[in-house]
Amino acid sequence: RVHHHKWEVKYQFKSPDCFQKLAVTINGMTPGPTIYARQGDTVVVEVKNSLFTENVAIHWHGIRQIGTPWSDGTEGVTQCPIVPGDTFTYKFVVDRAGTYIYHGHYGMQRSAGLNGMIIVSVPDGVTEPFSYDYDRSILLNDWWHKSTYEQAAGLNSVPFVWIGEPQSLLINGRGNFNCSLAGAGVCNATTPDCSPYVLTMVPGKTYRLRIASIASLSAFNFELEGHSMTIVEADGNYVEPFVVKNLNIYSGETYSVIVKADQDSSRNYWAALNVITRKPGTPTGLGIINYYLNSPKKSPPTDPPSGPIWNDTTYFLRQSQAIKARQGYVTPPPPTSDRVITLLNTQNKIDGRIKWAMNNMSFTLPDTPYLVSLKQRLHHVFNQKPAPETYDSKNFDVFGVAKNTNATSGNSIYRLKFNSTVDIILQNVNTMTVNNSETHPWHLHGHDFWVLGYGIGKFDPMNDPKKYNLVDPIMKNTVPLHRYGWTALRFRADNPGVWAFHCHIEAHFFMGMGVVFEEGVAKVGRLPSSIMGCGETKRFLRH
Numbered sequence: 318r319v320h321h322h323k324w325e326v327k328y329q330f331k332s333p334d335c336f337q338k339l340a341v342t343i344n345g346m347t348p349g350p351t352i353y354a355r356q357g358d359t360v361v362v363e364v365k366n367s368l369f370t371e372n373v374a375i376h377w378h379g380i381r382q383i384g385t386p387w388s389d390g391t392e393g394v395t396q397c398p399i400v401p402g403d404t405f406t407y408k409f410v411v412d413r414a415g416t417y418i419y420h421g422h423y424g425m426q427r428s429a430g431l432n433g434m435i436i437v438s439v440p441d442g443v444t445e446p447f448s449y450d451y452d453r454s455i456l457l458n459d460w461w462h463k464s465t466y467e468q469a470a471g472l473n474s475v476p477f478v479w480i481g482e483p484q485s486l487l488i489n490g491r492g493n494f495n496c497s498l499a500g501a502g503v504c505n506a507t508t509p510d511c512s513p514y515v516l517t518m519v520p521g522k523t524y525r526l527r528i529a530s531i532a533s534l535s536a537f538n539f540e541l542e543g544h545s546m547t548i549v550e551a552d553g554n555y556v557e558p559f560v561v562k563n564l565n566i567y568s569g570e571t572y573s574v575i576v577k578a579d580q581d582s583s584r585n586y587w588a589a590l591n592v593i594t595r596k597p598g599t600p601t602g603l604g605i606i607n608y609y610l611n612s613p614k615k616s617p618p619t620d621p622p623s624g625p626i627w628n629d630t631t632y633f634l635r636q637s638q639a640i641k642a643r644q645g646y647v648t649p650p651p652p653t654s655d656r657v658i659t660l661l662n663t664q665n666k667i668d669g670r671i672k673w674a675m676n677n678m679s680f681t682l683p684d685t686p687y688l689v690s691l692k693q694r695l696h697h698v699f700n701q702k703p704a705p706e707t708y709d710s711k712n713f714d715v716f717g718v719a720k721n722t723n724a725t726s727g728n729s730i731y732r733l734k735f736n737s738t739v740d741i742i743l744q745n746v747n748t749m750t751v752n753n754s755e756t757h758p759w760h761l762h763g764h765d766f767w768v769l770g771y772g773i774g775k776f777d778p779m780n781d782p783k784k785y786n787l788v789d790p791i792m793k794n795t796v797p798l799h800r801y802g803w804t805a806l807r808f809r810a811d812n813p814g815v816w817a818f819h820c821h822i823e824a825h826f827f828m829g830m831g832v833v834f835e836e837g838v839a840k841v842g843r844l845p846s847s848i849m850g851c852g853e854t855k856r857f858l859r860h
């Protein structure tokens with residue numbers, strides 16, 4: 318089956334947390350419309366850019382784009398941006414059931430509201446390894462009142478202006494800012510835009526909740542007061558079920574949890590969204606679990622859950638380590654890898670601006686998308702020197718304030734041997750601030766990777782690999798790198814194309830926290846001319 322969607326991307330005034338802001342919308346909505354499809358279907362999305370003064374690109378997060386690398390929607394990597402007034406058609410196959418998201422991948426538009434969910438159901442005749450009565454989706458986000466334009470300009474200015482903590486946390490696009498703090502600006506506490514999200518549950522029934530985070534900065538803890546959750550899916554892969562009181566979810570991750578409406582049906586409960594891993598500066602985001610026949614407006618009689626202590630890294634690490642592939646659905650990783658790339662994550666200062674660098678290279682996008690320059694062999698449009706494979710680990714103190722030595726900006730990439738097995742060791746450290754390390758959710762385009770292990774402190778290449786889970790590791794596309802920690806991943810470079818791998822914090826990617834992998838680009842089919850038009854790609858349009 319083929320699903321056709323026609324989307325118009327434009328600015329509209331929205332008040333998701335009662336405070337009015339210009340948001341980037343799809344057909345007037347933020348979050349945008351949910352895409353529903355069945356495994357194996359083709360999705361076609363015609364995107365018209367009606368922003369007038371800004372480019373657009375949309376990434377289908379978790380969809381591997383096998384055979385369609387030009388539809389990945391990564392501006393500067395897989396396509397030229399869609400210029401104002403133009404229409405671009407994305408076409409791809411959703412080859413695996415699961416919960417996915419989509420979002421803008423140009424500038425910081427994801428943060429301005431350009432995001433939504435993709436729900437892929439199992440093919441007819443296939444049953445899932447868990448059962449439920451109802452299927453519901455919950456998209457989590459953080460929200461600022463300043464325009465993302467202003468935020469991006471600040472991040473690029475000397476002196477550097479940080480975006481700060483969000484004003485609100487949104488559950489399915491709804492938050493509740495205290496209008497008495499609004500100062501200048503329009504704030505209306507009674508607008509229907511910001512009435513809290515209500516999840517109505519029928520007593521005794523079982524719910525599958527598909528929970529995704531599209532947050533720009535925050536890591537979240539999501540709790541359904543009084544109800545435990547059984548985690549059964551992560552990033553489109555089945556999880557060996559385990560029960561949690563609350564879910565730690567990092568930007569770019571998706572989960573399915575099973576929840577039973579088995580509590581006191583005479584009252585309602587809170588759905589609570591709290592910030593973790595950064596010192597919270599934002600009130601708890603609140604929704605209502607409404608037991609059927611109570612009024613959805615009836616406030617729960619209890620205080621909302623305040624979440625775990627924000628810096629309880631042990632707790633976050635334990636939940637990450639508990640996620641295993643479901644028995645019967647395990648794809649074991651290759652036992653060894655052909656190449657190990659170690660990526661040191663540092664905060665740096667370059668030309669007076671704060672940046673993030675991987676092995677001392679802060680990533681910048683070239684004017685000509687890599688997919689075109691690599692396929693057409695335009696060797697002069699980006700630095701051909703391979704990106705740095707590792708860092709000087711012997712002389713690096715991961716707990717000390719970053720010394721900021723020798724960092725530069727660059728657009729070199731990693732070229733991977735087609736079909737080879739690659740290990741990535743992400744190494745976190747202290748930032749440029751004393752006693753501070755930040756959690757970074759890393760997202761890989763075009764693949765799932767096996768999550769081999771996590772640890773705290775400096776990765777030990779002699780001993781830590783002995784503790785890798787090579788038996789039943791989960792496969793994911795987004796994974797947290799915990800504070801002062803390391804995360805080890807393995808993937809097969811088996812998808813011809815050019816793929817970004819980056820921190821899913823919008824501001825951090827903007828500040829250079831990413832790398833690019835190329836594999837098998839010679840095997841990529843004829844590139845559609847619709848991805849061209851910018852930089853050196855213009856020469857291929859002159860016929």
Ligand SMILES: O=C1O[C@H]([C@@H](O)CO)C(O)=C1O
Pocket residue numbers: 479671748750755824825828
């Ligand atoms: O990238 C970041 O910059 C700030 C801060 O470190 C400097 O202002 C912050 O909290 C980030 O996550």
